[in-house]
Structures are given as structure tokens and as C-alpha cells.
Amino acid sequence: MSSTPFIVGIGGTTSPGSSTEQALQLALAAAEAEGARVQLFGGAAIAELPHYAFGAVEGSEGGRALVEAIRKADGLIIASPGYHGSISGLVKNAVDFIEETAKDARVYLDGLPVGLIVTAYGWQATGSTLATMRSIVHALRGWPTPLGAAIKSSSGLFQNGQCTDPGSASQLELVGKQVVEFARLRTRLPSATATGPREEG
Template sequence: MPAPLIVGIGGTTRPGSSGEKAVRAALARAERTGARTRMFGGAELAALPHFAPEDSSRTPAQRALVEAVRTCDGLVIGTPGYHGGVSGLVKNALDLLEDLRDDSRPYFEGRAVGCVVTAAGWQACGVTLTALRGIVHAMRGWPTPLGVTFNTSGGGLFGPDGACTDMAAQANLDMLADQVTGFARRQAA
């Protein structure tokens, strides 16, 4: 059985955002368990033009994201919680995936999606996680049983090298990655 491909989407325009580091930490766990990964972080997401459904032309960056999701076996999506919702940067990337609607496996069909939220407060974490799970359901994906939230108001959870410095937080990211890759392997079998 070939190694599953897990795509990560998330981050902000701020280099080294905690949300992007969290998604990268989950992908690192997936790699340690034999998966292949591809990350679309804040810089890649910021380069995407605003999704316009009436315009079918796509930039190379847009095509790369759509192709990666089209061929992936699972996803990890991370977003900051802005005013109780998914960030515009992440939402624009997800809206672009409307290009997958007519595929034989549309949107996230048959794939597990790990959801990660970072926010400056627990209320924003919970509300945004619910919103992200709703988007995943609407796109025919299977949100993993564990959704990971990080309240960033208490300080950093990641070192300068991007490594998670909190053992409990890393354990949650590992579990989320294991759920995504485990589902992908079961689907392939």
C-alpha cells in the first residue's frame, strides 16, 4: 500500500504563526508514521487571489492547492479564531476547492480532516472549531473525533524552531495526526 498523502492548510500572514506551527507539528507526526505530506502555510495562502466562481482561470498557486487536495488521502486544516469564525485567508483557500465539485471524488469525499484552531481565548476556540467542522461536513469530509484547540492568550506553545514545547499539546496533535492517517490507511485497504 503506498504511503498516504496528508495535506496541511493553515496559518496567517504573520510568519511563524502558532496555527501554522500546529499544523506543521501534526504533519511531522504523520511523516514519522510513514505518510507523505504537503503544507500550504500562511505565505502560500496569502498568495492566492480571492476566489471568484465566475473566473475559471487559475494561478499556478491555486492549481497547486487544488491538485494537492484532489490527490490527497487526508487533510489537517488549521485556522485562527477571528471573531468566532474561520479566518478569511483559510476560508478563501477552502472556497477555491469548489473546483473539485465535479470530480469523481468531490471536495473532501471519503477523507478524514483534522481540525486545529488557535485563538486568544477558549470561547473563540470552541466556536471556531464548530464552524470549521461545519465547513468540513459541508465539503463531505470526515472531521476527526479529536479537534485540537489552543488558547494562545497564555503564551507560546512553540519554540523558535517550531517544535511544540507543551507535552500535552503535542500529544493532542499526535493523536489528531494518527486519526487522519489511520482513516486514510483504512480507506485505502
């Protein structure tokens, strides 16, 4: 990792002014404020992707761009609305493109911190969707950050690029900060092999 961590944001919906995408943008802004470089694949970008299948990237410029960004990433932030109690098909399809990295030297999201954000009208869907997203990140060998942001969306929650609810705003900021903090941590500490075995007795 260079001294500037590269954090990739994936998520949103195709709704105009998607609250999920605005939440993601705020978390990415917090990552930038911590010194990261960021790239957003928002609702419009992920809606352009074909349904994932082996070989799907070959015919998809957007798919190739997404996979290239993931390969270079030091951390990710994924934001989904809760749809029927779970991750939306749109966001899951984008996540499925990570399969392209299955045979890379760094497999999937191995060792990468991943911040998670869920928006939904009710708490039940925020909780169940967040749990599902954590399972997905574990399956991909990533490290979900300690805080996952559960945002109860309501009209007027996001205005002029800001979150009007202080509790939600601070969750989004913390998710962005934690991804950068963990991206830096994992490269700063010496590994056991670098320091040699611990002396006995």
C-alpha cells in the first residue's frame, strides 16, 4: 500500500437522489478526510453492469473498471438498501464481480477492511441486511469494520449533501474512518515471520 490508501465505494440505488448512495458518499468523504483516495461506483454505474456470469467482464467496460479498482483497493465500503430484509439484487450483482479475483495472488478481499452501510425504512431490515453483508464479506475473506452503519431512511434525511440526523451522520463518518484506520494498521504492524519466532521462557 502506498502512503495514500485507496478506498473503493460500491452501492446505491437507481432512485434519483438515492439515500443509500448519499450515505456512501458521506462515508467516502470521511475516508478522504483521513487522507485516502476514493473511487465511487454508485447506483448508475452498477446498474450498467450486466448480470454477473463467468466471462461477463469481457464485454463490460464498467465491469472491468470495477474489478480493476477492487484489485488496487486497500479497503472497500459497500452500501445497500434493505430490500425484503436483505441486500438488493443490484448491489449483490456488483459484489459478484469480485469472483473475477478468485485466482489472483490476493484472493477476493483477502485482508481488506470493508465498511458496510444499510439504509431501510425499518430497523428490522437494517439489522438483517447488515448481518447478510457481513456474511458476504467473511465469505470473501474480508474484514468487516467493527461499526456497520444502520441508517433508517426517511424523507429529508439527506439534504445538500449532508445527513440531517447527527447519529446517522456520525455512524457514516466512523465507517469511513475505520476503513482507512484498518487499511493503515494492517500494513504498519510487523508480521510474525518478519520479526521471527518469539523466544521461549
